[in-house]
Amino acid sequence: MSGGMGENRMQRIRVTASRTYDVCVQEGLLARAGACVAGVCRASAAALISDETVFALYGETVKASLEAAGFRVVCFLFPAGESQKNLTTYGEILHFLAACRLKRSDVIVSLGGGVVGDIAGFAASTYLRGLSHVQIPTTLLSAVDSSVGGKTAINLDSAKNQVGTFYQPALVLCDPLALRSLPEQSYREGCAEAIKYGVMGDERFFSELLDTPVCEQLAHVIAHCVMIKRDCVAADEFDLGNRRLLNLGHTIGHAVESCSRYTVSHGYAVAIGMTMITRAAWKRNICKEETLDRLCAILERYGLPTETEYTADALYEAARSDKKISASTLELVLPEDIGRCRLEQIALTEFPAWLRDGGAR
Ligand SMILES: NC(=O)c1ccc[n+]([C@@H]2O[C@H](COP(=O)([O-])OP(=O)(O)OC[C@H]3O[C@@H](n4cnc5c(N)ncnc54)[C@H](O)[C@@H]3O)[C@@H](O)[C@H]2O)c1
Numbered sequence: 001m002s003g004g005m006g007e008n009r010m011q012r013i014r015v016t017a018s019r020t021y022d023v024c025v026q027e028g029l030l031a032r033a034g035a036c037v038a039g040v041c042r043a044s045a046a047a048l049i050s051d052e053t054v055f056a057l058y059g060e061t062v063k064a065s066l067e068a069a070g071f072r073v074v075c076f077l078f079p080a081g082e083s084q085k086n087l088t089t090y091g092e093i094l095h096f097l098a099a100c101r102l103k104r105s106d107v108i109v110s111l112g113g114g115v116v117g118d119i120a121g122f123a124a125s126t127y128l129r130g131l132s133h134v135q136i137p138t139t140l141l142s143a144v145d146s147s148v149g150g151k152t153a154i155n156l157d158s159a160k161n162q163v164g165t166f167y168q169p170a171l172v173l174c175d176p177l178a179l180r181s182l183p184e185q186s187y188r189e190g191c192a193e194a195i196k197y198g199v200m201g202d203e204r205f206f207s208e209l210l211d212t213p214v215c216e217q218l219a220h221v222i223a224h225c226v227m228i229k230r231d232c233v234a235a236d237e238f239d240l241g242n243r244r245l246l247n248l249g250h251t252i253g254h255a256v257e258s259c260s261r262y263t264v265s266h267g268y269a270v271a272i273g274m275t276m277i278t279r280a281a282w283k284r285n286i287c288k289e290e291t292l293d294r295l296c297a298i299l300e301r302y303g304l305p306t307e308t309e310y311t312a313d314a315l316y317e318a319a320r321s322d323k324k325i326s327a328s329t330l331e332l333v334l335p336e337d338i339g340r341c342r343l344e345q346i347a348l349t350e351f352p353a354w355l356r357d358g359g360a361r
């Protein structure tokens with residue numbers, strides 16, 4: 001993947017939540033991570049947390065940069081994959097931090113995708129009641145989504161992300177060059193989330209994604225998505241109102257993921273969920289057919305799925321057991337047009353009809 005417009009200035013997006021921090025986007029930032037971390041905290045030690053895959057690619061660069069900036073660096077690595085985002089790994093991280101005598105004034109630096117960021121963030125928010133966390137997202141999904149907003153999490157057997165905290169990082173460093181090594185599927189998943197931002201609130205950005213492949217404008221896409229998410233989060237840090245527009249495609253998407261026992265990946269499930277809710281919205285005269293056509297066109301261009309085999313009944317059952325769904329109602333994010341969505345509460349019992357309108361058998 002190429003870096004884009006040819007220029008390489010740092011884009012700095014300031015996020016204001018319960019704490020204020022910058023998301024920096026620039027090619028080559030990994031090698032300057034140490035100086036950036038030193039700019040936001042007075043730590044003497046840095047715990048670098050990563051998965052084995054990402055560390056093999058970029059770990060030494062970041063470690064050397066932290067050492068050059070004067071930090072004592074200790075590294076905790078775990079095998080890559082969602083299944084590692086669990087209590088056992090979390091416990092191991094805590095024991096590691098204690099064994100390395102990390103203090104409250106020290107810093108945790110997470111290098112990796114959403115799995116690393118979520119579990120390292122949870123450890124950072126709880127160890128010694130909280131120490132600074134610098135996120136270095138290395139997947140497109142984590143750059144445009146999980147590294148901003150301050151949600152940390154681990155999974156329990158009963159549900160994904162069932163345990164966690166709201167804990168804002170001290171700094172987020174995105175290096176688009178580090179995304180060049182992403183597997184195709186992971187890249188596409190990130191594109192699905194970027195497209196979501198366009199559908200949710202920015203028609204012009206949607207058109208940009210249609211006209212120019214994300215991989216040719218990575219820095220711009222990351223910075224722009226972060227700004228959209230920033231604006232939602234700033235208005236609503238604790239997920240009580242408009243932040244929930246970010247859930248576009250996610251209610252049905254989660255049901256698809258759960259029905260597939262997580263063999264359908266998150267970004268693909270979101271692509272399916274966005275298509276289904278938009279089709280249902282069109283059937284109910286909430287948007288025009290053109291809105292659905294444009295959405296399907298962009299998803300297909302990015303090699304993303306738009307349909308599922310699961311029946312309305314199976315998806316309904318999956319949704320009913322979702323922790324985010326309170327007793328009897330469900331909130332849908334409904335596209336009125338590309339770039340404009342609204343929230344609507346429905347009775348849970350109405351959901352199967354929405355799923356059928358969305359195209360499920
Ligand atoms: N906190 C939030 O707000 C939030 C939001 C969305 C998703 N999430 C969480 O994020 C997780 C998914 O994130 P993800 O898709 O980044 O998954 P991930 O962290 O598992 O990364 C996907 C795979 O790509 C590899 N990888 C990462 N960076 C790479 C690179 N630059 N080059 C080559 N390989 C690389 C990883 O080793 C891993 O195998 C889920 O656990 C989800 O719950 C959290």
Ligand SMILES: [Zn+2]
Nearest residue numbers: 193250266270
């Ligand atoms: Zn998502």
